[in-house]
Amino acid sequence: xxxRITPRSQDQNQWYLDVIREAQLADYGPVxxxxxxxxxxxxIWERIKESLDEKFKATGHSNAYFPMLxxxxxxxxxxxxxxxxxxxxxxxxxxxxxxxxxxxxxxPTSETIINxxxxxxxxxxxxxxxxxxxxxxxxxxELRTKPxxxxxxxxxxxxxxxxxxxxxxxxxxxxxxxxxxxxxxxxAAVPVVQGVKTEREKFxxxxxxxTIEALLADGKALQSxxxxxxGQNFAKAFETQFLNEDNELEHPWQTSWGLSTRFVGxxxxxxxxxxxxxxxPRLAPIQLVVVPIWRxxxxxxxxxxxANEIAEELGAAAGGPGLRVHVDDRxxxxxFKFNEWEMRGVPLRLEVGPRDVxxxxxxxxxxxxxxxxxxxRADLAAEASRLLEEIQEGLLxxxxxxxxxxxxxxxxxxxxxxxxxxxxxxxxxxxxxSEDEASIQAETGATVRCLPFQTDEESGVCFYTGRATxxxxxxxxxx
RNA sequence: CGGGGCGUGGCGCAGCCAGGCAGCGCGUGGCGUUUGGGACGCCGAGGUCGGAGGUUCAAAUCCUCUCGCCCCGACCA
Numbered sequence: 001x002x003x004r005i006t007p008r009s010q011d012q013n014q015w016y017l018d019v020i021r022e023a024q025l026a027d028y029g030p031v032x033x034x035x036x037x038x039x040x041x042x043x044i045w046e047r048i049k050e051s052l053d054e055k056f057k058a059t060g061h062s063n064a065y066f067p068m069l070x071x072x073x074x075x076x077x078x079x080x081x082x083x084x085x086x087x088x089x090x091x092x093x094x095x096x097x098x099x100x101x102x103x104x105x106x107x108p109t110s111e112t113i114i115n116x117x118x119x120x121x122x123x124x125x126x127x128x129x130x131x132x133x134x135x136x137x138x139x140x141x142e143l144r145t146k147p148x149x150x151x152x153x154x155x156x157x158x159x160x161x162x163x164x165x166x167x168x169x170x171x172x173x174x175x176x177x178x179x180x181x182x183x184x185x186x187x188a189a190v191p192v193v194q195g196v197k198t199e200r201e202k203f204x205x206x207x208x209x210x211t212i213e214a215l216l217a218d219g220k221a222l223q224s225x226x227x228x229x230x231g232q233n234f235a236k237a238f239e240t241q242f243l244n245e246d247n248e249l250e251h252p253w254q255t256s257w258g259l260s261t262r263f264v265g266x267x268x269x270x271x272x273x274x275x276x277x278x279x280x281p282r283l284a285p286i287q288l289v290v291v292p293i294w295r296x297x298x299x300x301x302x303x304x305x306x307a308n309e310i311a312e313e314l315g316a317a318a319g320g321p322g323l324r325v326h327v328d329d330r331x332x333x334x335x336f337k338f339n340e341w342e343m344r345g346v347p348l349r350l351e352v353g354p355r356d357v358x359x360x361x362x363x364x365x366x367x368x369x370x371x372x373x374x375x376x377r378a379d380l381a382a383e384a385s386r387l388l389e390e391i392q393e394g395l396l397x398x399x400x401x402x403x404x405x406x407x408x409x410x411x412x413x414x415x416x417x418x419x420x421x422x423x424x425x426x427x428x429x430x431x432x433x434s435e436d437e438a439s440i441q442a443e444t445g446a447t448v449r450c451l452p453f454q455t456d457e458e459s460g461v462c463f464y465t466g467r468a469t470x471x472x473x474x475x476x477x478x479x
Numbered sequence: 480c481g482g483g484g485c486g487u488g489g490c491g492c493a494g495c496c497a498g499g500c501a502g503c504g505c506g507u508g509g510c511g512u513u514u515g516g517g518a519c520g521c522c523g524a525g526g527u528c529g530g531a532g533g534u535u536c537a538a539a540u541c542c543u544c545u546c547g548c549c550c551c552g553a554c555c556a
Contacts (some may be wrong), residue, residue, distance in 0.1 A: 004505095004517095013550080013551095014550095017549095021490095028548080028549090030547095032547080032548070032549095084555095087554070087555090088554080088555070109556090138556090140555070140556080142554080142555060142556095143480085143553080143554060143555080144550095144551090144552085144553090144554080144555085149556090150555070150556075154556075156556075203556095222556090223555095223556060224556085225556085226556070258556070259556085260556055261556095262556055263556095291515095293514070293515055294514070295513085295514060296514095299514095332514090332517095333513080333514050333516090333517080333518060334514065334515060334516070335514085335515085335516035335517050335518080336514095336516085336517050336518085337516095337517090338515095338516050338517080339516070339517045340517080342516095351515065353514095353515055354515095355515080356515095363515080445552095478555095479555090479556085
């Protein structure tokens with residue numbers, strides 16, 4: 001059987017598309033740029049949802065749902081917002097066979113309709129903070145698409161909050177950015193750089209945008225999640241006001257923050273290898289797959305009984321929530337199953353055959369390194385948990401090492417170009433303007449991904465303007 | 480929108496240049512042998528060749544028009 005996955009070294013892009021097809025994560029929809037998320041791909045998204053949703057609720061947010069159709073006039077209320085989004089809007093002009101009086105926008109994001117409602121719900125400082133999250137689909141008519149990383153329609157969550165003071169809003173913005181960064185590192189094992197967007201790169205309508213930027217294996221950066229301080233921009237546009245403790249009318253300070261199915265693409269790109277997907281255990285829908293091995297019906301009964309017992313034990317492992325285990329009892333040969341589950345990135349494979357049942361042991365194989373070992377049944381639960389932790393840490397360490405190896409400094413325009421040509425982040429001192437950013441993008445294709453949060457001050461000279469500055473910027477070509 | 484590529488059983492493709500029985504691999508159904516790294520054999524099912532028009536005795540193949548998709552750029556989570 002020929003290898004169905006193009007090696008990464010040969011063609012990174014083809015590899016990515018092959019993995020999505022072979023791991024059955026997604027398929028193309030009938031409309032250009034749309035994607036069907038298949039059950040296994042959706043299971044990964046569901047893991048992302050579960051993990052984030054828990055964190056949102058722990059930080060006081062409630063889920064709600066707002067309509068997908070938004071009056072065009074809403075978008076037009078905030079000037080920067082409409083300018084930013086109008087080129088990529090899908091607009092409904094006919095409903096029930098009749099031309100609509102006002103065109104309806106299929107939401108590209110929900111700040112406008114949510115503010116329309118917030119204006120009704122917020123009257124007093126006692127109504128604040130208002131902390132809402134929505135799980136939804138949005139549509140942006142992108143010119144160039146790629147499964148998960150950029151599709152016309154995508155799934156995401158968008159948090160929308162309103163606060164009585166600008167300090168509270170800023171605190172919320174940073175809190176949620178940290179939630180994203182923690183999730184990326186601890187669950188998805190995707191290292192991200194936290195930082196602030198430049199004026200040129202910020203969200204249309206925001207005062208300030210923060211981002212978590214990942215570096216994908218092809219050397220391009222990916223904005224993997226964003227958190228915006230909206231100031232009073234939308235509150236003013238939608239006349240959202242509250243009476244403060246001094247009985248004065250004020251506009252609330254707002255935030256919005258989002259993370260999308262794009263993140264699934266980041267996971268694929270960050271951890272995959274030539275055999276396919278490698279999923280970090282905390283994110284994996286299936287953490288351990290049991291492949292029973294038999295030669296005849298008697299053995300089949302024996303081995304399947306053992307396999308199911310093992311699955312039950314691990315699924316209810318004492319002292320923890322249990323592992324996510326799947327028994328693959330399909331009528332396929334073991335080798336077929338081994339390959340399939342490797343393509344799909346399941347972190348641990350457990351083989352159990354007649355020999356193992358007789359000896360009271362099993363074979364455990366890890367996806368990340370390919371190592372196989374025979375384990376006593378009695379030690380299985382502990383060993384599986386230990387290996388999963390090790391794999392989780394290992395994947396993060398590998399990804400971090402890759403990012404470090406592909407983050408290069410540059411002191412001037414020549415070394416900037418040279419660093420950029422190698423792919424990855426280029427770390428520079430930066431004191432340029434939006435116009436400078438535009439020039440650099442036109443000349444090199446690179447953009448400022450973010451101004452990373454800094455713990456130490458680093459004096460230096462802007463690589464582009466030559467002016468002294470302490471600001472650091474990460475440049476890269478981006479998705 | 481510019482550049483490139485491609486539309487032929489479910490999927491991947493050959494056939495087109497040079498018109499003449501619609502093929503191959505994978506998958507798929509049945510039976511048998513198999514099963515610790517993508518099994519093999521035998522039998523079978525499955526295609527208005529993207530669409531429309533034209534040339535011709537004859538079109539997947541030549542001509543015209545058209546629709547769509549993929550990839551690479553500009554724009555973007």
